[in-house]
Amino acid sequence: MTKAFGNFVAVDSISFDVKKGEIFGLLGPNGAGKSTTLRVLSTLARPTKGTATIGGYDIVKNDNEVRKLIGIVSEKMIMYNRLTAKENLIFFGNLFNIPKSVLMKRIEDLLELVQLTKWKNAQVGTFSTGMRQRMNVIRALLNMPQVLFLDEPTLGLDPQSSVEIRDFIKKLNREDKTTILITTHMMVDADLLCDRIGIMDHAKIVALDTSTNLKKLISGKDTTIVKIEVGNLSPDIVEAIRACNCIDSVSQENSTHLRIIAHSDEAFDTVIDAVREKGGKINSMENPQPTLEDVFLHITGHEVRDSADQKIPMAMGRRHFGAPQQGRVR
């Protein structure tokens, strides 16, 4: 499937299967094409080339059949601020032609499920971000979808709410056997939630496997990850480490910590030498387990955040530069 906006190719001939009942994650930086993929799959945009089937229905030819099977939790909150929680759910439920008695029961159940029953008659505009996100999720569940699309469900949530949403997604998957397709740029989300992960970068899927298998890509070989704390870290030291032969990448995590990926058994020695030569004072060193971030870095050659400032909005079809992200030294 390919999706282009004018000359800009947002999704470049990707192809993947999602198994029934699994949680599938699309992981990648903003602008990688995850959301566009989701929009095309949920019939909100038409593919430029190719197509996809959901539950046996073609997303282009049988779009209304597909719509009956799916639910979408968008990055944007799909609800009307001036309507109450209940009114919002009734409105969207009615669009699915759910019989009134069934709909009312379902709305009560869903509100109970996310502990919003108390506020069902309050206007959604008065809700907190966490409450709104919960509303956003149950709205997508009104038609009891077999496939649920979640676009950055934890974006902008505090850690507590993120945990709640993640637990909720897991519960849905486990109890209702809902197939879930989720996009995220949060490694934690992907790691904790997804059965399988497709890593997307620059409109393509560059790797697709379970989290464990993806991590094996780097830990299995002669790759070593070094985490080092240097008290008097300076750009000079970073450059010195980077200059070494066996070093793949250096990323600065904060003012004292560096995360280094090297392809050598003597990685520790090399790093220590380089730091001390520049007068650096080593406070601590460790050899951590690889994370998905390391995997991403290893596969794409750059960090998740690097391409985060080129988001191409759907409707615009032209480049729109967001706030510059904090750069990292590599």
Place this chain on the structure above:
Amino acid sequence: MGAKDLLSHSFRIAWKDLTELYRNRLGLVLLVLMPLFMMVMVGFIYPSGNSAPTNLPVALANEDTGYTGYGNSIFLGQNFTMALLHINNMTSTFALSNATNADDIKSQVQKGDIEGGIIIPSNFTASIVAGQQGTLIIVTDQSNPQVSATIQAALSIVFDQLGTAFALQKLNQTNMAVVKPFNVQTVGVVSGTPSYFDFIAPGIMAMTVMMSVMTGLPVAISQEKEVGTLDGMMVAPINRLSIILGKTLGQTARGLLQGVVILILAAVLFHVAIQGSILLVFALLLLGVFSFVGLGIVITSFAKDQETAQMMMMTLMFPMMFLSGVFFPIQQMPWYMQDISKVLPLTYASQALRKVMVLGAGIPDITTELTVMIVFGAIMTAIAVPVFRRMMTR
């Protein structure tokens, strides 16, 4: 997916929109205030039959030296002044003050204390007694042509009445019959005196309804697009048309509500009477919606966001407002502007409404307007529907 679903979904969407509108209290207040301001503004700014200007500050300089003969003196200038005061007491057109002479009036006009002046020259009585015409001089403020025109018009009425009064006076004195050569009476098509409100109320109604579908629709849809709620409707298994139909219904209801507000305001506050059938008035408003909705949808489809939609609307709205004869009679415009006006649908909408509301016209009298509105609406809708469908499935 039948017509029943299409309609039921449309109604749900319209109802949702109206609920949102109802909850937006400030918006509701503005919904009533906007047409009220518009009516009051244009209704009072422009002069009309029953809203003649009052209390224009005007100074009077009586330099008449009178005439002395046969042992007594007469001062006709004084008579004139008294007659003017007497008439002015009834009409309150002027706020009269005294000035010593012509120069005094001039300087007062320059200072802005008065809008104009009347000078009775020193030979006023003498001329009349000598059987000549008595001349009065009116000083006007050229920097304000409109006011000076009003003063001239108002004074000429006073002079006309004064002339008759003098003639009658003379009649008593000399027993000579002076008959006014002619008498003009103005007769309207319908009874009653027309006011400017009668003229603008139908126009403003047509315009408001047009605005609600033309601006309301693109803004409402592009706003939902921006917020993301449009996706919520798009991802439901409903006919795409029910989205636009529902939105249109909602906006139409809003527009008609405003139309009713204007009608009530016009009737209660400005005593505008509806001569024709009120049903026909509403039918015309609905037809107006139909003829503009296509244009609204086309703009919706092209506008990427709310801001663009609004700017596109403004660009189209302003010329329409001024060229369609809503505020000014088209006949006042130069011919090339009249030609432009003739291609604008609003011209026909407001013209038809005016004919029905002011002149009590029926359907046979407005067939041209009806035809133009129906044809325009049909063409725009034919363009709009495919354009909108394409926009929705981008």
